Every structure is written in structure tokens, then in C-alpha cells.
Amino acid sequence: MxxxxxxxxxxxxxxxxxxxxxxxxxxxxxxxxxxxxxxxxxxxxxxxxxxxxxxxxxxxxxxxxxxxxxxxxxxxxxxxxxxxxxxxxxxxxxxxxxxxxxxxxxxxxxxxxxxxxxxxxxxxxxxxxxxxxxxxxKMEDVLVLMDAALYLDLHALVMICSELAAKHVQYITSFENLPVSLLTDILKRVTMYDLRITEFDESVAKTSRDVSKIWRTHFKNLIISKPVEMFRPHGVLLASSILKDEFGAQVRSECIARLLETRLSRSLEQQDYEMVAAIAQIDGHFIKTLNLEFGTGQYYEMDKWSGLTEMLPNLVEVTILVKGQLSNQESQIISSLLPGLSRVECNFIFEVSQPLEYDDVELITGRLINHIRLPAQSFKQIQSAARGKKPQLPSLQNSLPLSPKQNVITPQTSPSNLSLSFKRSKSGGIPIHIAFRQLSLPFTCVSSLDFSHQPLDGNSTQLLSTFLESKPPSLFSLNMSRTNLGAKGVSTIIQACSTLSLKHIDLSFNIETQDPHNPEAVSNVSKYIVSTSTLETLVLAGNHFGPSGTVTICESLAKNASITSLDVSNMDLSLAFPELCRAITKSSVNVKTLIMNSVTMLPRIIMQGLTIFENCRVKVGLERLAMGGNAVTKECAVIIGRIVVSPSWKALTHLDLSGGSSGQLLEDSGCETLFRGLVGSTTLIHVDISGQRVGNNTCGLLARILPKCGLQEVIMRQTLFPMKGLELWWK
Missing domain, CATH: 3.30.710 (Potassium Channel Kv1.1; Chain A)
Structure with a gap:
């Protein structure tokens, strides 16, 4: 040769x-x-x-x-x-x-x-x-190689190059003369959340103001880089035809939104504002969300916010992050912003790293809440309810004077979905001690309150309770996780919620030990579960109600038809699990998600509850069952296998039996028994056995039964595999 x-x-x-x-x-x-x-x-x-x-x-x-x-x-x-x-x-x-x-x-x-x-x-x-x-x-040749592969009809090579370019798009300095079809193929593989797309501010400043050329037909000179690579931005040419597909629309929307956020977060000259308004008027329909940040010293020229938001017809959510104190000017900006957001969901997140005195809290929240008015009668009712229970509200004399015509927001013009969250700073500062006196002011449009991870004292709890008793009409979500309420605080809050139409409530990890107020808390929680007809998500995880108290709560669940998601993880179910299983199998109960990870109960109690599930003859609507970190044995796995194939449990699609911190109790024989029972099941699509010990038998069996059942996903994180078992799996 x-x-x-x-x-x-x-x-x-x-x-x-x-x-x-x-x-x-x-x-x-x-x-x-x-x-x-x-x-x-x-x-x-x-x-x-x-x-x-x-x-x-x-x-x-x-x-x-x-x-x-x-x-x-x-x-x-x-x-x-x-x-x-x-x-x-x-x-x-x-x-x-x-x-x-x-x-x-x-x-x-x-x-x-x-x-x-x-x-x-x-x-x-x-x-x-x-x-x-x-x-x-080679990465340095990938674009030319991709073009050459298209020229030679080597489509598999085109795909390889496209995937490589998408993975390392932040290192591509220019797309040069790459055909639009190849450029689109690369960009559609890029995850939008991994990118930041903004406009050059200096090199093409004059061109940028030519709105008709840049934004009406296509956009040029954009920076594409991962957040960690913002110090090394690269220009990318995006052709207009990209906008014809779904990814192109996402790119354009992301680009325009970031442009507005960037331009509006600084002092704008008149011509700059005209450019922003023109872009919003032409392409405002692309923008669905806006994220703004206050309290960081940035200077916002936002006196025309209301007019600008009217140019964004598809705007559905605005998130405002407040770091530290609001300046007078920022308070004015928020005042002018709120009327224009009456039709969208508005999320206020207060993130502070140091403890706050009352005056500081007033600076952050007082002006905001002062703009939102209830009818005079409702305000008098709140004052009457508060009389004798808490200190008098301090004067708002330090607040910015407001023009009633411009800044007073009525229930008809205030945002219909306003979310308030008080969270720890990312820098890990000391948790803030929230003064709830602000909530005693009328707050008509709050849809969500999040005080998770903020330690509250009895006075703050009582102030919040008074606010809840005022029946804020829009409130549907309350998160009080890890707020140090204790049994008395849980009882107070849940009692105040009885007159509300809440959909989501989280009271997790508030009762850590035996508490003398436990009977009162159990009674009020049970009454609330029975009486509510709107609650969909109830999180009670980590609360120590005691064995008998948990039984009472589970019995009340059987009389509720609205709750679809229940989380009782890290609770003592040593007596209550069979009662909980009976409640779940009631035809009137509508629980679709049951999360009970790392609960306290013996294997024989688990067997009793699972037997109740197995013997159920009515159609059960449970779709997700999470029992990770529990003492699930091989005998339990046998029953679970029979439950999964039962006609009564056709709705069950997700099953979590991960080992957690309790050890690998299923062992290889238990896992093998479980999967053997899944043969013939067509509805279960997700199984999690992370943290279990999987041997040769299970690996071989799993490889054989996958084509014979409906499983689409098997999670086995931190699972011990023998080498022979892996070989059986891959064969």
C-alpha cells in the first residue's frame, strides 16, 4: 500500500x-x-x-x-x-x-x-x-471548523462544534462572518441564566442612540459573558433572523430588560431618557420582569417611572431589593413607582446585615407603608385593636412630606400583589430584629410576607397578629419559618390567620422542645386545618407538638379538603403515622404531596401505616411521597412495591426513599425487593434511593426492569456501588 x-x-x-x-x-x-x-x-x-x-x-x-x-x-x-x-x-x-x-x-x-x-x-x-x-x-478554530463542516455536509461535526462553542461562548471574541443558521444553532444551546447581556456604553455610544437601527430590526455590539467573567466582556454580533425563533426572543427580552435596568440605575441626561423611552415604546412588549436595587448609593433618575411602566404592557413582576437605609430621593422614587405597578406583582426584599433600631426600620419601611391607605373606618379598627396591647406608633415626622395628589396610593391604584421579604444579608451579618410597628399602619395590598430566619420576640409576634387580624384582603402567603415563635407564638399566629384566605403558610422549626403552651398550639392548629377552605400548602416541619399532639393534628387533616401539600418532616410521628395514612386515604382529602423526611418512628409503625395504604380500595390522589431518611426496611419495600402497582395508587409518580443521615437501612436486598415490585408499574416515573447501599443484584435487576416499567428517572446520589454492579449496569 x-x-x-x-x-x-x-x-x-x-x-x-x-x-x-x-x-x-x-x-x-x-x-x-x-x-x-x-x-x-x-x-x-x-x-x-x-x-x-x-x-x-x-x-x-x-x-x-x-x-x-x-x-x-x-x-x-x-x-x-x-x-x-x-x-x-x-x-x-x-x-x-x-x-x-x-x-x-x-x-x-x-x-x-x-x-x-x-x-x-x-x-x-x-x-x-x-x-x-x-x-x-480546538476551541480557537471552532467557528471556522463549524463553517467548513457545513460546507462539506458533515452535520455531526457541526453539532460537535456548536456544543463546544455554546459551552465556552464567553471566550468567543467575535462570530466574524459565521452564517446566521450556525450562529442560531450555537445560541439556542446557551443557557440564558448563565449569561449577562448588556449594551456597550462607550465604544458605540453614538450608534446606541440610533434606536431605529439598533432595536427595531436587530441588535449589535452586545456583551455576552458569564457573571463571573464580567471583567472580560466580549462583543458578539447577533443577526436579526435569530429573533425568529424562541431563543432569539429570550435573548432580545433579556437584552432590553438589562439595558433599561442599567440605564435607569444612574443619573440620566434628557437625551438618555428619551432613548430609553423610545426603546421601551418600540420593544417594551418583550419585558416581563424588572429588577431594581436601592439603598446602595446608586442614583436613580426615576421621576417618570409611571409613564415608563405604561410602555411595558407585558410587565408582570418587579423585584425591588432594599439594602440598608433608603435615602429621601429613593423614597420619592418608590412613591412614584408604586402607582404604575398596580397591575403587576411587586416584590420588596429588605436585606440588612446589621441589627436595626426602630428608627432605622421606619426609614426603610415607614415611608413605603405610609403611602398605602385603607378607608378611615378600617384604620380606626386597627387603632382600636392595638390600643392597650402595644406602644403608641411614633410620629412619622421624619418621613418625606408627600403630595396627596401624587403620592397617596389608594387600594384601587396600589399594586395588587405586593410581596415583602425580610432576609439576612448575603454577607452573613447579624439577623435583623424586625420592629412590627410599621405593620400596624394600614397595608392593603400585601400579598406575601416572608419573615423566615428572623428571631421575633413576643411583642413583635403580637404586633404581627394584630395586623393579620385586620384582614389584609390580598394576603395569601405567610412564611414564619425559624422565627423562634415557640408554641405560644405559633398559637397566636395561627389563630390570627383563621379569618384570612391564605393559600400558603410555613410555621416550620418554631417549637424545638416540650413547651407548656403545646396543648394550646395543637388545639389552634387543628381548628385552623378543619376550618380553612383556601389553604393549599401547610408546612409544620420540625415542630415538637408531642406524640399525642401530632395525632390530633393528623386527625383534623381528615376533615380538610383544600390542602394539597403537607410537610411534616423532622416531627415525632411515632403514634401519628397510621392516623396520617388513614387521613390521606379519605376520599374527601386532596393531598397530592406528602413530605415526611427524617421523622421519628419505628419500623413497625412504618409497616402499620404502609399496610393502611396497601389496603386502601378508594382512588388516592397522592402524587409525591417523600420518606427520605426514615427506617424503611426490606419488609417495607415489599409493601411499597405492591402499593405502586395497586389501581388505587395510579396517581403516584414520585417516590423518595433516600437514606439520608439514618444509614442505608434498605441495603441491597431491600433495594432489589423494591425494584422487583415495580415491574409492571406504568405510572411511577421518579424514584430516589440516594444514600442507600446498592449491590450487584440491584444493579443487574435495575438494568433488566427499566424497559418493563414506566421509570424515567432514578436518583442515586452518594450511593455505594460495587465495581461488578457498575459493569452489570453499563452492560
């Missing part, structure tokens, strides 16, 4: 036959001609073992466009993997001046990688596989 005239990368050699490394240049091309011939002789010899090459095989000479002295001698079996190359070669044989050689419009470095890829494809087609490394294009 004649030797080839030029070489390919050493990945085609069998490492068992030769360990010699070939001399390469910086771009990976073999430089020494003698070793190059030896390299290709070994390659040809190895492939000829499989009777694929023979001396009569026809070769095609391929030459690069950069005046390289070398030709690449490629067997037709390899070259014909490219339909374009096959067509070019057959056509070139009609012209004597070509001398049977094809010159491709690519540099030698690109041709080497293309032929490298074609040899990899060819080797996959031979009867006996050849030991080789997978093909890996």
Missing part, C-alpha cells in the same frame, strides 16, 4: 502497539516528515488488519488553500463520508489541470481537524473497533 503524503493526529494509533509521541507544532501538525511517514504507515497497517484498506483502494489528494506544500492523501472510503467532497472530487476528475487534487478553501490546520473527524467516523464503521481517543476540535 502506498504511504500517505501527510499525517493525522496520533489518536489513531493503538496505545498498546506504540507509545511513541510524534513531534508536533503548536497547532498539532506533525513536522518531521520521516516520522510522519512512519506514523501513517503504522496507521495504514493497523486499519488494513480489518480488511478495509487494500492496495487497490483509490485515494484522493486534498490540498489546503494557504499554499501548503503538503497534500493529504485520503482513501475514498474516508473521504466519501462527506457528500460534498465526493461530489467535488468526481467533478474535478473531468478537468486535467486539477491533476486529481482538490484544493479546499480552508487552511491546513482546519483540514487536519476535518480529516481527523472523518477518520474517527470511519473507524466507528469498521467491524472491529480501533482503540482511539474521541475527536476534540
Amino acid at each position: 502506498p504511504p500517505a503524503k501527510s499525517g493525522f493526529l496520533s489518536r489513531f494509533l493503538d496505545d498498546e502497539q506504540t507509545n511513541e509521541e510524534l513531534p508536533k507544532s503548536n497547532n498539532g501538525i506533525v513536522e518531521d516528515e520521516e516520522e510522519l511517514v512512519d506514523h501513517e504507515l503504522q496507521l495504514a497497517l493497523k486499519i488494513s488488519i480489518h480488511n478495509k484498506w487494500s492496495p487497490c483502494v483509490e485515494y484522493i489528494d486534498i490540498k489546503a488553500s494557504d499554499n501548503s506544500l503538503r497534500n493529504f492523501c485520503v482513501p475514498t472510503d474516508v473521504a466519501y463520508l462527506s457528500e460534498s467532497l465526493k461530489h467535488i472530487y468526481r467533478a474535478s476528475k473531468s478537468f486535467s489541470e486539477t491533476n486529481g487534487s482538490i484544493t479546499l478553501p480552508f487552511e491546513e490546520a482546519i483540514i487536519v481537524q476535518i480529516l481527523d473527524f472523518m477518520y474517527c467516523l470511519w473507524m466507528e464503521s469498521i467491524p472491529q473497533k480501533v482503540s482511539r481517543e474521541p475527536f476534540k476540535p
